[in-house]
Amino acid sequence: MTKSRGTTLLPVPLALAAITAGLAVGIGAYAFNYAKGYSYLGNDPATCANCHVMAGHYAGWQAGPHHLVATCNDCHTPAGPIAKYVVKALNGYHHSMAFTLGGFPDVIRARPESSAVVEANCRRCHADLVDGIAHGGDVACIRCHASVGHLR
Numbered sequence: 001m002t003k004s005r006g007t008t009l010l011p012v013p014l015a016l017a018a019i020t021a022g023l024a025v026g027i028g029a030y031a032f033n034y035a036k037g038y039s040y041l042g043n044d045p046a047t048c049a050n051c052h053v054m055a056g057h058y059a060g061w062q063a064g065p066h067h068l069v070a071t072c073n074d075c076h077t078p079a080g081p082i083a084k085y086v087v088k089a090l091n092g093y094h095h096s097m098a099f100t101l102g103g104f105p106d107v108i109r110a111r112p113e114s115s116a117v118v119e120a121n122c123r124r125c126h127a128d129l130v131d132g133i134a135h136g137g138d139v140a141c142i143r144c145h146a147s148v149g150h151l152r
Helices: 012-034 037-041 045-050 052-063 072-076 081-101 112-125
Strands: none
Touching: 012 037, 037 045, 037 081, 045 052, 045 072, 072 081, 072 112, 081 112
């Protein structure tokens, strides 16, 4: 009696898992490309206006006093490269989920984590001005200077 030396087929569950993973990666890559996800890896402020709900914020930034010296990333992401991309990834996740599922309010407000990043960047960039100012407590720069980044 001779044994057949044919190829062995993958077990069906493993084949289904591979197909499912392939579909997920393919759909994810397509969505990333369709949503211009690659553009978010850079520093171009126009990228932030990819979503129509951000058009007003982009226009406000263009009209504001910081548009000549700061991009969106300068204010809305930490200064360090690793922290910057971690925050960009987290914000991208939250934005994509909100815009895909329709869970964003008419008036967009920064999450507390995002406000903390902006506050830290205000104080870092303007350290020579604010180090000697004692407002006391937890007074945020944007409490009095709300229109600096995005003219309203």
